[in-house]
Amino acid sequence: MKRNHQTYFLASLGCAKNTVDSESMALLLNSAGYRPVEDPHKADVMIVNTCGFIHDARQESIEVLQDLSKSKKRGQILLAAGCLPQRDAELITQAVPKIDGLLSTRRWMQIVQFIETIRSQPSSHALYDIPPDNMPSLEPGGVLRSAIQGGSAYLKIADGCRRGCAYCSIPLIKGPVSSRKMEDILADARVLEQAGVQELILIAQDTTDYGSDLGLKDGLSQLLEQMVREVPSIPWIRLMYTFPGYITDRLIDLMASSRQILPYLDLPLQHAHPDVLKSMHRPSDMEWVRGTLAKMRSKIPALALRTTFIVGYPTETDERFSALLDFTREIRFDHLGAFTYSFEPGTRGAPLGDPVSEEIKQERLQQLMQIQEEIALENNRAFVGREMQVLIDGAGDGISIGRTYRDAPEVDGLVILAGETEVGSLVNARITQAMPHDFTAEIIP
Template identity: 40%
Template sequence: MATKIGMVSLGCAKNRVDAEMLLFTLKQEGFEIVADPAMSDVAIVNTCGFIEDAKQESIDEILELAELKKEGRIQAIIVTGCLAERYQTEILKELYEIDAVVGIGANSNIANIVREVLKGKKVEEFPDKLCLDINAPRLRSTPFYYAYLKIAEGCDNCCTYCAIPKIRGKFRSRKIEDIVEEAKGLVNNGVKELILIAQDTSRYGEDLYKKRMLPELLRELCKIDSNFYIRVLYCYPDRMTDELIDTIASEPKVLKYIDLPLQHASGKLLKRMNRHGDREVLTELINKLRTKIPNLTIRTTFITGFPGETEEDFTELSEFVRDMRFDRMGCFAYSPEEDTPAAEFPDQIDDEVKKHRRDIIMEQQAEIMAEKCESMIGKTIKVLFEGFDRYAECYYGRSSADAPEVDGKVFFTVEGKKPAVGDIIDVEITDYIDVDLIGEYKA
């Protein structure tokens, strides 16, 4: 009987792609993949280590599995991913129930690692991060109609609050032909939505081609002869060139949706973050994007309570959010991360102040979102049909303005023949609740 492997993958979509590569390798090596780690022989936790909350979620998941191991329900626990890469030997010392801690460079050796822990051995394996194969095949864990497409690994931006460059290594782009080949396979298998991801998609190609090549990549992907759409996540504002903007505007297969993490509006704080621009520059960019790309959805994120953030800086951020009226937005209280420059900055902000400022920004955004949702009532929009929600007792899907896992949904009733999962249908909007739209579909 084949050894059963269960995996919990935490954190971002980029980490999820790594998990899918691990699962493919294990299945190829003859292991049985099970959906529930509690029903496995070996449980793998693919951890996130980006901010404190994410680290705690990873630790909590490991401790839950440790209880199952104590009860004899699973035999071994393997920890990989960002937390493992970042803390390495410390994890085994603190969490003795773990059988292996391995870095991202060891992903291709995961089958041998499983075999070793089943023999009762403790494994610590941390090859060079560059050993991570960015073109490895994967066993997809998303629904058949959408897929993440990682176009680069690592990061060279070195924002002062972020540990990702230390965890994931230097920025490495995949070749255009490799990405296009994978994309063709995905759309031929029914994918309707390709979601391009990297730590900084707008930097794509700088290392390989000595210039930014995201516009060229998008044009090549759009040549694939199939009915699908492309969503682009994680574009940095200072790399939104006219060529990239024009490509997004002109290519019908590219959704008019841009994920643009801005982090703040104060020029002083952005400089301390090792980022670029100020309120004036960012306002000009947002206005240009909206002018050149009609009906554009802009998603962004902000940080409150970064070291040195004064009341004036926060007021500037608050006014910027009010004036720009972003379509989708997240805001996080600053989390000081070990081995990052910002953690050592003077003028650290009290936790309660950071959280209070975050709550104010999110309350502002809730009012903006309510007004935007209200304006949608009576309109008919395209929705990717995803399924039935038994709690809401109605069907649901996503519009082009909603990325999976981070944005809202469209809930709707069906009159007539039910559409098939993955179909793109017309839904008339009749109401909303929080950030989700409510509507009707008539076959």
Template identity: 40%
Template sequence: MHETLSGTIMTATTRTFFIENLGCPKNAVEGEGMAERLRQTGYSATDDAADADVVIVNTCSFIQPAQEESIDRIFHYLNTRRTGQKVVAAGCLAERFGDALENDIPELDGILGTRQWFEIDRLLAEVERGVRPCWHGAEPVTDPMFTRQASGPTAYVKIAEGCNMTCTFCAIPSFKGLQRSKAVDDIVAEVRQLVDGGAKEVILVSQNTTAYGLDLAREPGSMRSGSPLARLLEAICAGVPDLPWLRVHYCYPGWVNEDLLQTMARLDQVVKYLDMPLQHADPEILRAMNRPRDMRHVAEVLNRARELMPDLALRTTFIVGFPGETDAHFASILAFMDEARFDHVGIFTYFAEDGTPAATLGGQVTDKVKRRRQRAAMAHQQGISATRTARLVGRTIDVLVEGTAEGDAGIGGTGARLIGRTYRDAPEVDGFTVFDGIATRGEIVPVNVSRSGPYDLFGTQANVTLPALSSNAGTATTNISPVIAKRRIGLKSLPMLQPR
């Protein structure tokens, strides 16, 4: 018998588990829910897969590269597992291709689709009995609540599941189902738990965040008029007034309205950051994508957002190489970049997903042309981003500390070269701020910005006296950290990390 760090008394026969989460933040939230479910039923988490009695690969199935990575990780654990260790495939790939996984990878001990992630304890009970369960295709339901635990300064809250959109390139609705929004009180309770656990930034996510609550609004008295997402922001800020930063991801272009923009501008806790994936800028391609195609309206919305929030940071994503895309269509993306002056842009190549209407369209673009257009668009945007970032030189701006520039998160007490993010930068996809300072991970501190790169800021913590820095930290003010460079390169080459 031994005592865990949490103080729980565990017997020597306690079963252990390890979860690897792949893909988007929504998947990570489900992975956290599975872990909580298993702890409640007597399992104990381990940080080393080699020590686990069961390894759960929480897979992604957004596009082909995500599917390939998921399969690679499944085989990694199957090929390295010790005698008696169980390996389970969970998540979106298991939901979408459960039968194929069951037939093609008989070494798997169990398969659990994303619609039933909360039944992981039942599935493992079946595995322990010697059964090889394959559970997927269940009727979609609203995710059950579970106790949230902050594992760092930033946490994600999934406010809805599923999607009612019919974008021709996207397979998500086919395995996620139609949208099911969580109740406002439940979301506020989640945010409260995370902030009590130390979270300083909460990011709201779903497949289409601006559609939040529209399904609830069909119930009499469940929502006031206007934008249900705006009412949710108000409820969170009122219910958790000690949350410093509240961020919203994945706003569908047709549903960012005046009510939402005014609410974002009015609430100090809501960071002035708008993430609106447009996917293209040519009306003909947008029509083929079944996406909103009135780019004049989009431009008006973006202008209005900046009018209400002058320091607003704008992010979008574009897909290049969609079937039928010509050089002229592609040029429309570059032209709209010039007009909109986005702070951050993700450029991703089109992948033909089985079962989607776009996969059957004529005029499929070659991979070579896709990659060329991706490189050209990223190079075009880099100059725009550099100009937008340079406006902050000479200003003092708050930064959420995430670690040191060398990647060691155990900081504090002595001068160090620290790394963090401003309100302008979402985790994993945007830039960083590298600065000399004295702070601990999770603090929000003012930084005097002295220099900028195309995406990143550099400076010194304001209002503190700094001791001399060690010589091995001396390159970060003149060159970007290898940690930063590695993360950005990975994001450019792994499009499964970018939601649609």
């Protein structure tokens, strides 16, 4: 039944994968007759799509819920959706006593029915929809699994994860891998092509594991081969969240030969010392990493490399940290994100404790990022004077902000251009100045 008079406010926290789930929930609510509002005080239903990955993210989610709870009026419904209900429902109910419902990240597609159930069954206690840990996410067809931002769109190809990384709570939250049907992904890609999207960003907990649960071998390559045929007018297709050891020769050759698949690789390595990686339950063959990256740079000369490292892991000694610094200097990544270790109860690494002091973690983080800033600046200076395509993400106050193929949205650098240009357009520009993360450029008429 449609409720045209019903309104909702939806706050989305956390990563791009969460943003896609929020957009999908909004589509379902809109189809059911609900209307979005920007002011939570004017909403009949207030929804927070939470993040539960690490302590700081959980704290932010609780604070947002508490703020909404304080101003909650009679008849309003307050829901916690997303990762935190699956990770720690009790934390929410204790911290936010006015909460009406907790909807797991694996059950986002039940948002409309969940709201209707709460309305039809008033209770002094919160209603739960939280599946068992071993139950995968449902991925129904017919719902666009994308989030459009300007000329770019995140497209989710799978959810869940079967890796056993010791520091990570994602398998506890998301459950085992659940790949979407290829035809559903391609249907979404066609919709995005018709919408004029210029950049398609494929995301999952592990994109290189796409299709493993469907019986596909090298499923990501199969998907990409189909995609470039299905959406030939989308000029940029970007890969995020790949996994060491699963970059196949087929994928490398496809990236090298396709004009659409960007020469950009996001390969979160997490560390570079084999003993630390083993204790993380991560792939520890660093010779494979070196060989694969060398092969890729040989076949894809324009390749931009991004990685992520964790510093201060319980088994990281001074010597092992020095090995991480040496590896960073050796490989010379174009982009590097680094984080201090966050102790997570319930993970495989929890028995190791958290022996590295916060002071040492911060010192190591600063050392690593100082080295990376020097490398990134040297890498960027090589592009001064070159002509490059720039995708415009924003414009105003006499300038435009965009990105080259070397930069993923939200995590990498920007290009600052004089003059205001249409958001979502691809323009040719000449790089005029390089900074450690960003460029300035002038549009070529």
